[in-house]
Amino acid sequence: MMSGTMAALAGVVYTLRFTSARGDNGEGFELSVIAAVLFGGVSIFGGRGSMISVLLLSLLIIGVLRNALTLADVSSETLTIVTGALLLSSVLIPNLVARWRAAREKRLMAQTV
Numbered sequence: 001m002m003s004g005t006m007a008a009l010a011g012v013v014y015t016l017r018f019t020s021a022r023g024d025n026g027e028g029f030e031l032s033v034i035a036a037v038l039f040g041g042v043s044i045f046g047g048r049g050s051m052i053s054v055l056l057l058s059l060l061i062i063g064v065l066r067n068a069l070t071l072a073d074v075s076s077e078t079l080t081i082v083t084g085a086l087l088l089s090s091v092l093i094p095n096l097v098a099r100w101r102a103a104r105e106k107r108l109m110a111q112t113v
Helices: 002-018 029-041 051-071 076-112
Strands: none
Touching: 029 051, 029 076, 051 076
């Protein structure tokens, strides 16, 4: 219910801002939304993450980055590449850290035995 309410509110705000009510207005925002959520610390496998970290950390960083690149007259393709790189790093880095910790714990267990 909360998800539907927030989606409806976002649709109303978007429509008011751009004075356009078409069905495909939000097309192309999927990559940015997924990157923001995963960059904010929400696990891709579920069960972990907080709304505060997504709102304060990732949306602020991604918003400032996209705005700075737009002001620097960077092409939209480059913005998509940067967003994709953030998405990849936000998925790969936590998984690599988890594997490194598991390997380290395994080594420590082997040394103590």
